[in-house]
Each structure stands twice: as structure tokens, then as C-alpha cells.
Amino acid sequence: MSSVPRLPSVAADLPADFGSVTAHAAELITRFFELYGELWQHGVVDDPLRELTRIRNARITDCGY
Amino acid sequence: MSGWLSPAGGGSGLEAVLGHRGELQAKYQTFLEQISREDAVPARVLALMRLRIGMIHGRHVNVSEESVSADEVARLKRADFTVFSPAERAALAIAEHIPFDVHGITDAQVTEVDTHFGHRGCVVVQVAAAFFDVNCRLAGVFGLDSASLPGLEN
Numbered sequence: 001m002s003s004v005p006r007l008p009s010v011a012a013d014l015p016a017d018f019g020s021v022t023a024h025a026a027e028l029i030t031r032f033f034e035l036y037g038e039l040w041q042h043g044v045v046d047d048p049l050r051e052l053t054r055i056r057n058a059r060i061t062d063c064g065y
Numbered sequence: 066m067s068g069w070l071s072p073a074g075g076g077s078g079l080e081a082v083l084g085h086r087g088e089l090q091a092k093y094q095t096f097l098e099q100i101s102r103e104d105a106v107p108a109r110v111l112a113l114m115r116l117r118i119g120m121i122h123g124r125h126v127n128v129s130e131e132s133v134s135a136d137e138v139a140r141l142k143r144a145d146f147t148v149f150s151p152a153e154r155a156a157l158a159i160a161e162h163i164p165f166d167v168h169g170i171t172d173a174q175v176t177e178v179d180t181h182f183g184h185r186g187c188v189v190v191q192v193a194a195a196f197f198d199v200n201c202r203l204a205g206v207f208g209l210d211s212a213s214l215p216g217l218e219n
Contacts, residue, residue: 004172006172006175006176006179007175007179007184007187007188008184010184021188022188022192024184024185024187024188025103025105025185025188025189025192027099027102027103028096028099028100028103028188028189028192029188029192031092031095031096031099032096032192034092034095034096035089035092035093035095035096038088038089038092039089042088042089043086043089061167062168
């Protein structure tokens with residue numbers, strides 16, 4: 001697994017990270033964050049359970065995020 | 066397979082099941098439709114990726130015959146990518162790894178996608194592959210044969 005960003009940041013003065021790399025497709029990633037916000041801010045599943053699920057998923061998939 | 070969760074408000078398929086969480090389903094649909102609107106990656110490339118990921122998961126996805134021929138579908142089924150263009154093969158290489166070997170995607174494979182589609186297109190390919198995979202996993206979780214959603218049938 002690569003530990004070095006494979007694309008540069010969209011802005012020269014920003015380090016390459018999830019936000020600055022995906023910003024190359026700004027409209028798409030904006031729609032993604034609207035979806036993500038809806039997932040996290042609303043619904044019947046409480047925050048601790050959502051966070052627990054997220055962390056467990058990250059451990060299983062070896063996701064550093 | 067008809068699924069174990071009854072559809073919200075009638076209808077069928079993944080869209081209807083996701084309708085139990087209407088606001089989330091709407092934003093998910095909007096996000097997926099944005100993938101289709103991204104002009105950095107040809108619609109046919111996205112269709113090929115969506116088909117192949119569906120095949121890996123054993124899920125049906127709708128793709129128009131104008132986009133992908135019956136012969137090409139048959140070749141995708143047996144992972145024969147030789148008839149596809151270099152750009153299409155680059156995207157299919159990502160699609161091949163996403164479902165069960167995401168950490169097997171190499172720097173060279175990402176560079177190849179970037180070469181053909183640019184930085185924006187490269188992001189679109191990665192995000193599209195990830196969420197075509199999500200669709201299939203959602204279909205699997207809900208016991209549905211089809212991972213198709215309206216607006217993605219390119």
C-alpha cells in the first residue's frame with residue numbers, strides 16, 4: 001500500500017491529503033461531502049455507534065483514515 | 066432474490082430499499098449522478114467499470130447496449146480486457162482491484178489512469194470505482210440481485 005500521495009494537492013500551498021487531492025474534482029467531492037454530512041448528522045443511529053462502526057471498518061480494511 | 070428488507074413506499078430494488086432513509090438516499094443519488102456528469106471520464110469507461118465491479122460481486126448492473134456490446138460484456142466476464150483501449154484498460158485495472166484488493170492498486174496503475182484522464186479524471190475514476198463497489202455491497206447486504214440505481218444506466 002502506498003503511503004505517499006499519488007496525486008498532488010490541487011493548490012500548491014496545501015499539502016496533499018484527502019481533501020486537497022480529491023478537490024481536483026471539486027463538484028464531485030462537494031456532492032460527496034453533502035452525502036457524508038447527511039450520513040453523520042442525521043438519522044436514528046447514534047454518534048457513538050456510527051463512530052464505532054467507522055473505526056471497526058477502518059481496522060478491517062486497513063484504512064489509515 | 067427479492068431481498069429481506071421491504072421497499073419503502075412500494076417500488077423495488079436498491080432505490081426502494083434505500084428509501085427508508087429518504088434524505089440519505091436523495092443525497093446518495095445526487096452524488097452518484099454527479100459521477101455520471103463528470104466529463105473528465107467518458108461515460109463508456111464508467112459503464113465498463115460498473116459492469117466489471119458488478120460481475121466481481123455477482124450483482125447485476127444495467128448498462129445500455131449502446132455503451133457496451135454483448136461481446137464486450139462476455140469478455141469482461143472472463144476478465145479479457147484485450148479489446149479495450151489503453152485508457153479503458155487503465156480504468157478497468159482499478160476496477161479489478163477495488164472490490165477485494167484495494168491495497169493491491171499500484172502507483173503505476175494510478176499513474177496510468179492519471180496519464181489518460183488527468184488529475185480530475187483520476188479522482189473521478191477512483192471515487193467512481195469505490196462507489197460502484199459500495200452499490201454492490203449495499204445490494205449484497207440487502208439481499209438484492211441488482212446493484213442498479215436510476216441515473217446510472219449509461
